[in-house]
Amino acid sequence: MYQNILVINLMQIGDLMLTTPVLGALRQAYPQAQLTLLADTRWRELVEENPHLDACLFMDKKGADKGLAKLWQFIHKVRALKFDLVINLHRNERASAVAAFSGAKYIVGYSKPLFSLLFDKTMQNPSIAHHIGWGPGGVFPPHHYVPGWEHQVHAHLNVLRKFLGIEPEDDGLEMALSEENQQTADKLWQEHFTEEDKVIAFNIGASWETKRWPDNYFAKCADKLLEQGYKIAFFGGPMDLTIVQKCISQMQYKDSEALHIFTGKVSLAVLAGLLRRCCLFLTTDSGPMHIGVAMNLPVITMFGASPVPGFYPYDGRSVLLKSPEKCHPCGIHQCPRTGAENLACMKNIPMAAVMHFAEELLAKFQGQPAYKLPPHKGDYQCRVIDLSKGEF
The missing domain is CATH 3.40.50.2000 (Glycogen Phosphorylase B;)
Structure with a gap:
């Protein structure tokens, strides 16, 4: 022992x-x-x-x-x-x-x-990708990229x-907050929203360029959700400020009082405290995505360069849209394709598909905040929509 x-x-x-x-x-x-x-x-x-x-x-x-x-x-x-x-x-x-x-x-x-x-x-580690051989001169793209085949x-x-020699119980992702951080999050929420507001969280940044869904797509989704009466909260770290500002500049309702910007303004713990009060999370493959899962928040995410098996949102209620491009997943941080084909893996995940599943989850859970949703222990396999197979 x-x-x-x-x-x-x-x-x-x-x-x-x-x-x-x-x-x-x-x-x-x-x-x-x-x-x-x-x-x-x-x-x-x-x-x-x-x-x-x-x-x-x-x-x-x-x-x-x-x-x-x-x-x-x-x-x-x-x-x-x-x-x-x-x-x-x-x-x-x-x-x-x-x-x-x-x-x-x-x-x-x-x-x-x-x-x-x-x-x-x-x-x-079967969740981590492996590169076997390299292209000319030992540079990207790799000769053969083998993505992970098992969730981390x-x-x-x-x-x-x-x-x-133990048979471990799997209670899913967990994150606990200090009383101080929870109180800070609650106070901030009360300054921006009412108890009746249905708030959808957006996280549009990611560590790799190839993980980012186009900012103008996020902008159009935000506009449509604002038209439906939802409030929008943009999150992300200080490094995401530029792309968030660019995204918002493309919105029809960029001056709406229902639009709230927390990007670069809150700690990770306060972010978690705010996410638990949201009703849906539109996000890239990113750290905040997993924090949202730990806060019991249903997620919609888009995977282009990222391998699905190793890092999908660990939540059976969430939806992952998998790129239809044949080069998915490449694991490359910057797309080597040029012109209109640059970042095609993310460009070809249509806004209509994201909105379809967003509206489906909002209807299913009636816009309830994450903290009011029931636990679902053991239900951790998210729904994967393979766009290459015409699943949308």
Whole structure:
């Protein structure tokens, strides 16, 4: 029986959110253990209130803990905590090094080569894409791109099955808020909306250009929903301000009092507190998409470059529109196609399809806010609309 457990995921918002089912499963399997999570300090609000955790460690990868010498100092800090089980849930060099040199009695999960020699058990992460061979000169596009074939949550839970011999319960994505952050979100909501308002959230930014649905499509959807009496709330981080402003400039109702802009103005925790009061989320494949799922908010998302099996919204009520382009999924951050064919994967996801499913979900759930919707444990396979097969 393990008494002191460390789970590692030092990646981005979405990756960290997709780790949360593991925390609940470990708490159920080892109720008396000290359970700690190591994450990037930028995303501490996502996990620091998680009810399954006893402690968090945060690494400032881009600041105080940057560089090889600082990494080694951080590893010494981890070693001093004398973990008897370390589970690494992302195969990158930094996380692999922390796990490998943690001094734990049992080290399992994903690992880069060489570091894996110090793990007790490793496995391939079947949710992550692989590039086999490269184009001329070793540049993109890859000769052969193999997308992940299993959802990241399932892959992580299989680590527990395979290496710990437990049958983990899957409670889906989770995010808890501090009382202070919830109160901040509630106050902000009251300043912008009434209790009767039906608010649809928009997140139009994404880390890759190839994950972004055209901003003029979002603009037209926002106009149509405003015409139907809904309120619109734009979210996103400071890096999304320019594209949000461009999107809104193309709207017919850009000066409407029913249009509210929170882009760059709220923390991740306050974002979560606001999303739980919305009734639908139109979003790209992004970190906020997974936060919306954790807040019980039905999602409509569009996947162009992104592989569907590994990262679809983990919610059976949500809808994913899959690009009809033959090059989907490419996993490329910038589209190599030129002219009218540039970003065709996203351009060819029609606005009419997004509006059809938006109106379907709004009718189904009667525009209720996410926090009033019933739980749906075990129902995590979203509805995938394959536009290449004429499913719309």
